[in-house]
Amino acid sequence: MISRYNIVGVFSLFWLSILVNIEGLSISQFLTEESEGTKWAVLVAGSNGWDNYRHQADVCHAYQLLKDGGLKDENIIVFMYDDIASNRENPRPGVIINNPRGPDVYKGVPKDYIQEDVNANNFYNVILANKSAVVGGSGKVLNSDPNDHIFIYYTDHGGPGIVSMPSGEYVFANDLVDVLKKKHSSGTYDRMVFYLEACESGSMFDGLLPEGLDIYAMTASEPDEDSWATYCGEGTPDDPCLVACPPREFQGVCLGDLFSVAWMEDSDAQDREADSVQGQYSRVANRTAANITYADYGSHVTEYGDTVVSFDSLAAYMGENSKNHSHASVDAMSLSRNVDQFSTELFYLFTKHQNAPEGSDEKYEAHVKLKEVISQRTQVDNNVKHLGELLFGVEKGNEVLHSVRPAGQPLVDNWDCLKSYVKIFESHCGRLTPYGRKHVRGIANICNAGIKSEQMAAASAQACSI
Numbered sequence: 001m002i003s004r005y006n007i008v009g010v011f012s013l014f015w016l017s018i019l020v021n022i023e024g025l026s027i028s029q030f031l032t033e034e035s036e037g038t039k040w041a042v043l044v045a046g047s048n049g050w051d052n053y054r055h056q057a058d059v060c061h062a063y064q065l066l067k068d069g070g071l072k073d074e075n076i077i078v079f080m081y082d083d084i085a086s087n088r089e090n091p092r093p094g095v096i097i098n099n100p101r102g103p104d105v106y107k108g109v110p111k112d113y114i115q116e117d118v119n120a121n122n123f124y125n126v127i128l129a130n131k132s133a134v135v136g137g138s139g140k141v142l143n144s145d146p147n148d149h150i151f152i153y154y155t156d157h158g159g160p161g162i163v164s165m166p167s168g169e170y171v172f173a174n175d176l177v178d179v180l181k182k183k184h185s186s187g188t189y190d191r192m193v194f195y196l197e198a199c200e201s202g203s204m205f206d207g208l209l210p211e212g213l214d215i216y217a218m219t220a221s222e223p224d225e226d227s228w229a230t231y232c233g234e235g236t237p238d239d240p241c242l243v244a245c246p247p248r249e250f251q252g253v254c255l256g257d258l259f260s261v262a263w264m265e266d267s268d269a270q271d272r273e274a275d276s277v278q279g280q281y282s283r284v285a286n287r288t289a290a291n292i293t294y295a296d297y298g299s300h301v302t303e304y305g306d307t308v309v310s311f312d313s314l315a316a317y318m319g320e321n322s323k324n325h326s327h328a329s330v331d332a333m334s335l336s337r338n339v340d341q342f343s344t345e346l347f348y349l350f351t352k353h354q355n356a357p358e359g360s361d362e363k364y365e366a367h368v369k370l371k372e373v374i375s376q377r378t379q380v381d382n383n384v385k386h387l388g389e390l391l392f393g394v395e396k397g398n399e400v401l402h403s404v405r406p407a408g409q410p411l412v413d414n415w416d417c418l419k420s421y422v423k424i425f426e427s428h429c430g431r432l433t434p435y436g437r438k439h440v441r442g443i444a445n446i447c448n449a450g451i452k453s454e455q456m457a458a459a460s461a462q463a464c465s466i
Contacts, residue, residue, distance in 0.1 A: 069319020
């Protein structure tokens with residue numbers, strides 16, 4: 001994690017700003033004085049399903065602002081399952097919005113990787129420009145040159161040390177950072193900015209992303225913190241949405257994510273040529289955490305990697321604003337309904353059940369599904385609790401599983417152990433749902449405690465047989 005109290009760094013930047021202003025240059029211009037290369041972007045929505053509307057809406061909005069900024073389609077690579085615009089539950093067929101008053105952000109978005117082609121292997125190989133290893137999709141890869149700037153934006157459900165994909169394996173933090181290191185070693189970019197929206201997204205870089213790669217990463221939350229959805233639709237008659245509400249037909253659905261909407265609406269509103277990535281970090285961090293104290297929602301946006309990259313202009317990665325661009329209000333978000341990402345599925349199902357006509361099949365089906373999801377959550381919580389008690393005893397189990405390492409330390413010492421133990425647990429207890437993935441921290445702590453694989457297998461089988 002980048003220290004906010006690096007006095008040497010602050011004074012260095014202070015004197016640097018004086019020197020470059022004497023020369024008539026901005027810091028960004030001075031630090032990127034080499035010939036400007038091509039701007040590239042990789043946009044990833046790592047989920048599917050109508051209740052995850054917001055992730056694909058986020059990615060579509062990101063595409064539109066980059067396109068508006070002058071990036072070419074050949075340099076923007078989009079991963080999204082593409083099951084929202086044409087979803088039977090969509091009240092506006094063929095349209096996706098990311099703001100209550102926003103325009104259609106779906107129109108024109110490239111369909112580079114959709115459905116089963118949205119997976120970790122394709123994501124890694126696209127970044128590394130390993131076209132021969134890409135399976136399906138458009139085949140478009142990040143074929144960047146040494147002077148190019150790269151922007152990667154990933155929005156999804158997450159858990160400690162992982163983010164998800166709608167198909168295939170999880171994206172594990174060490175694998176992602178290894179790919180970024182390989183990209184750096186290839187010498188095929190100048191600088192990179194990576195924005196990540198997911199619960200516990202800080203754990204994807206904390207203690208893993210070193211300085212010196214010319215990469216700056218910004219995450220929606222700290223390593224042990226949820227991220228939040230926003231612009232969530234009408235709830236119930238007893239709990240109505242009053243301000244910044246989506247159209248009434250979007251009941252139970254969140255149009256965007258809090259961090260994501262914050263940085264995109266900020267990018268829409270700011271002069272990207274004059275403003276820096278660091279300036280955006282400050283505004284987005286303030287907005288995303290604005291309501292934590294008195295409203296108990298929001299998260300702490302966190303930064304990792306090379307600070308100096310964040311002093312580049314936003315335009316260096318997102319292009320310049322169109323003079324005719326319509327800016328959405330960034331203040332409305334603080335007044336909107338927000339739901340933590342782990343609860344969005346319940347919010348959707350509860351709203352659907354409450355608003356369905358009495359005695360209808362729709363109400364019955366929503367009731368059954370709601371009970372099923374609640375039961376699954378209770379079951380995985382109990383399974384993990386029992387696993388901890390079997391391995392560490394009744395008194396110590398909960399403490400060990402929920403232990404959080406200090407900032408600057410990675411989630412786990414042995415990532416191969418974590419991957420193996422997640423598979424062991426899932427083989428006995430079922431695939432971890434987006435909610436269940438919060439327990440990956442407990443599995444990581446089992447690895448850190450030195451539990452042998454034979455013990456893990458036996459305990460998992462026993463814990464999940466009840």
